[in-house]
Amino acid sequence: MNSTTADPLFQPIRCANCDAGPEQHRLLIETRVTHRGHLHGLPLRVVVCGRCGLTFLNPQPTPAALQRFYEREYYADAKPISAEARMKEKDWQRTILLPWLLAHLPPVKNWSILDIGCGYGEWLRHFDRSNRLLGIEQSESAARAANERFGVEVRQCDFLANGYDAGRFDLVTGLAIIEHFSDPLAALVETNRITRTGGFVYLQTPDLHALVLRKGTPRYFKLVHTYYFTLATLTSLLRKAGFEIVAARRRPAMLSTSDALRPGNYWSGELDVLGRKTAEVSLAEAHAHAGTGDAPGESAALLAAAQTRDEHYARLTALYRVPAIGRLANHLVRAGYKLTGRNTKRVDFHTAQIEALAAGGKKRSVLSD
Known part of the structure; x- marks a missing residue:
């Protein structure tokens, strides 16, 4: 076929x-x-x-092809994992995403909260138990696991056919989900419908303008990501759908210092955007609202720059198999790099630092505490 x-x-x-x-x-x-x-x-x-x-x-x-894919095939290769291991794997949501979100919201107590594309339900478990926590997930296996392992109430359905009453939720969240929709504007208009006026939507998604790609750039672009957003285009869609922007940020790429020289372990930065519903908006009204965005050539120029970095990464492959952080540091020093720390915990790597490292710059500060 x-x-x-x-x-x-x-x-x-x-x-x-x-x-x-x-x-x-x-x-x-x-x-x-x-x-x-x-x-x-x-x-x-x-x-x-x-x-x-x-x-x-x-x-x-x-839409039919995507529905079949998410319901039957998306999690087909997923390995079985315990509830405890799943929570540990997703702990970065609690330590990085949740504090930022809660800092920009009123006290989140006794709220009705919906997570779109909730997977196994790990994100919802980070909220206070006084809240009513609900999820939507297209994958039958993931929805079943969320109910059985984590006790999260999950509907297995297409989000656009969720059946929730208008104004039902105080907060709707979507972590790494908006880039999966075949029509993100329709998804945001539906989010508007089920959110109370004055309620909130929180979206987290990869940042197209923070691409730091492994060798073989096309691997970043894949079937499951139907859209790739920048801060300008994502906030534009939210405004079209009847939300005002409360807070937004770009987060840098993250990796562990022990893997600092492995290009395959870099991933792009993320966008976090929090919106507040200010008005009821239909899909027709949203389409009629003029959208804003980026200079059309900006993304292409950044992608071209990312592709040229592939060849620079090749210079570092000889150091891939350094087994210990101490030996890694010695290799870097002999190569002429200045190290500011040997922290084995997770650290932030801004795009500029990664580019300096990939370009082979000497005496650059490439590791930080």
Whole structure:
């Protein structure tokens, strides 16, 4: 089965932010579907809107193809994991995301909270027990695990057909989920519908403008990410959907110091955006609202720079197998680098620091306490 049959798997789309048609979309990169399943091996084209700079797959998997993928195939390769191990794996949500979110909200007590794409329900368990915690998850296996292992009340359904009453929730969250929707504006308008006026939406997603990519840049662009956001394009969609921006930040890439020289362990920074519902908005009204964004050439220029860094990373591969942090430090010193610490805990690496390291700069401060 392929995208040229009577039951197409892909369809062309217009820009979700400014409604520009395919004739205004510029090719950014071409790759193929690597996930197992009925879409495996099919070509993917990532484009940049020539009007507003929004980046997305086009053509895009049809809603039916995506629904089949998430319900049956997305978690097919996932390894069994205990509830305790799952919580430990997701502890960064408690230590990095939750403090920032709570600092910008009124006291979160006795709220009704919904997490979209809740997976196994780990994020919801970080909130105070006085709140009513609900989740939506398309994967049958993940939804079942969330109910059985973590006691989270989860509906297994498509978010756009969730069936919740209007104004039901005080807070709706979506961690690494907005980039998965085939129509993010429709998803945000539905979020508006089920959120009370004055209620909040919190989104966390990869930052396109913080790409720090491993060798083989196309691997970052994949089927499950139908959209790639910058702070400008994500906040534009939220405003179109009836939310004002309460707080927003760009977080740098993170990695462990013991893996500091492994390009494959770098990942892009993240966006955190908190919005407050100010008005009821229909999808037609949202589409009619003019969207803002980035200079269309900005994402393409940053991607080109990321691709050139692939060759710089090759200079560091000889150090990949250094087994101990002490020996790693000695190798770096002999190579001419200045180390500011030997902290084996997690550290922040800003893009500029990573670029300096990848370019082979001498006597740079590349590790920090």
